Amino acid sequence: MPIRAIGRLLLLSGLLAVAALVALWRGWLEVAPRFDPWAPLDVREAPNLLTGFKLWRLRDDRELCEQVLATSQLRFDRLADSTPHPGCPLHNALRVHGAPLGLSNSFTATCSLALSFALFERHGLQPAAQAVFGQPVKRLEHVGSFACRSIAGSQHSYANALDIVGFRLADGRRISVLRDRSGEGDEARFLRLVREAACDSFNVTLGPDYNAAHRDHFHVDMGLWRMCS
Secondary structure, three states, X not given: OOHHHHHHHHHHHHHHHHHHHHHHHHOOOOOOHHHOOOOOOOOOOOOXXXXXXXXXXXXXXXXXXXXXHOOOOOEEEEOOOEEEEOOEEEOOEEEEEEOOOEEOOOEEEEHHHHHHHHHHHHHHHHHHHHHHHOOOEEEEEEOOOOOOOOOOOOHHHHOOEEEEEEEEEOOOOXXXXXXXXXXXXXXXXXXXXXXXXXXXXXXXXXXXXXXXXHOOOEEEEOOOOOEEO
């Protein structure tokens, strides 16, 4: 095909895409909410290509955040914007103290992190546990989210990161990132699936394969960059 014809096709495709977006925005074109980029996110729906954009939209919108949180099963307290430590502001944050699965401790989180956690639990973690063990995870063990750190760009400084160390199944069995990550057993296979699910749900997932500092946990965050290691 001639280069000029290819250029025209690309231009036409771009114009059609812009027209479709404008039609959606103006309400001239009806589509299912999960495929409408301006419709609020619904945690109960399986994630798709628009999920990241919808999470991005609510980063600074507390009203939209609360609307979306209503579709999750998180139990939380809303936190006022504050700067509890110099250089470490909390914005659009909440204190998560309950979820469909138990938590080792409550944790402070940005709305984006909390909702990504809800998506991860519902659409990634629990399906992985059912696939490998035929039972759900009943408790997630973590070692915190908010910590004012001197490390440049640390998402923990904004409650935008969580460190996950283990899981307890319905039958009481405990799966540890540090102890069970290696080998070909069910525990290691489950942890590999969990890591893949985390990579799909969060912007950044760092685990034992990243470096020695992460040998005992999965670090997940909603920073600006995407990384899975």
